Amino acid sequence: MQCAEALRVQAYFDGEVDALAALDVERHAEHCPECRVLLEELTATRARMRSQLEFPGAPAQLRTSIQRLLDAETGAARRAAPRARFGWSGLPLWLGGFAAAGAALSAAVLLFLVAPAATGPLLDDLVSAHVRSLMPLHLTDVVSTDRHTVKPWFAGQADVSPVVADFADQGYRLVGGRADYFDHQRVAAVVYQHGAHIINVFAFASGRQPLPQYTSRSGYHIACWKLGNLQYCAISDTGWDELQALTRLLRAAGSADLPRQ
């Protein structure tokens, strides 16, 4: 049986205790042979791992390909930036500014040095709403794969009337709709299923804080875009590619729906 102090001794060994507690542990070890042995073992294991588990660094090829990938990302965002004038406020403004400073350098430096923009509590609301919806019986208020059933349903339930479409052929099955409430308004949530993943597409009146085009929170990916006077946010634990594919479909469907002026 292990000494009850074992975890504390380990924490001491790992430098996780304050001076007072350290003194305490040292005093204990003086009288506890078991913990003295433990300290020796911890030291030996660490020494062995650190001297014998050497790993080569990242291959140069990987470094180059990541660099190129991030540069391409920077370039893509910069090319897309002019669209901001037309209401795509989700596009990160910082990219434009930094792209001017030299794309090759900026991608990598940005990743770690730039102070993050304030994303606000709205994204937290989105994540909570998504997580809440995944609880049993919370996913949908109206269950239908027929957009002609789901869309009219929102009319009485939410403050907005979002784009509703079924993309079963593309792998995104319309599951239904739900009315949510956050950011002081009733929000429409259209629910899609992709493989084993649920994707919530929230729609609410835009004109509040700008949202990042792509971001991640608590392990969920979030894509935001504006269409007409609505702000859309798709959130899921799918991969980025899967989420982006759905947002592309929805944008295309929404653009076709918009009244011509």
Place this chain on the structure above:
Amino acid sequence: MLPHLDAAYRFARWLAGAGAGSGDADDIVQDAFLRAFRAFDSLRGGDVKAWLFTIVRNCHATAVQQRQRRGAVPLAEEHLETMRPVVEDAATDPESVTAAAEERRTLARLVSALPEEHREVLLLREMEDMSYREIAQVTQVPIGTVMSRLARARATLRGKWLEQSAGEPRAVR
């Protein structure tokens, strides 16, 4: 300049299993850096390395899930079979197999054989020198769980090591 790339790569190699093809780790790290880049506006100050490692770990989990869906996950035993140490001696000449190289291989194999949740905590602590708090952030468990997993990992590794040393005297051939 990609800060933490070497560390992220090292972590990914160990997550993927020391014997897994290095291509797996490449994919995971590349995916992670791309995600990190896209998500970095959700990073508010804080610990960049832990943040990046969290993403690496998520990418690894995603890769594992995808492999499982494709039904390509090797059985545990086969997996162990393929666990080859990272430091390989290319030479087949028995003379070149030193006791030190043998020890390195043994240690790599034993670490690889630890349950993943134990292995990652141990590596983050010993190889990356992360604090309990950072490890808790990366592995998304409470600090108390980090502590108990760490203790288990160390005890298991220690035990297996002794077993190995007793059972197979590692004489220089």
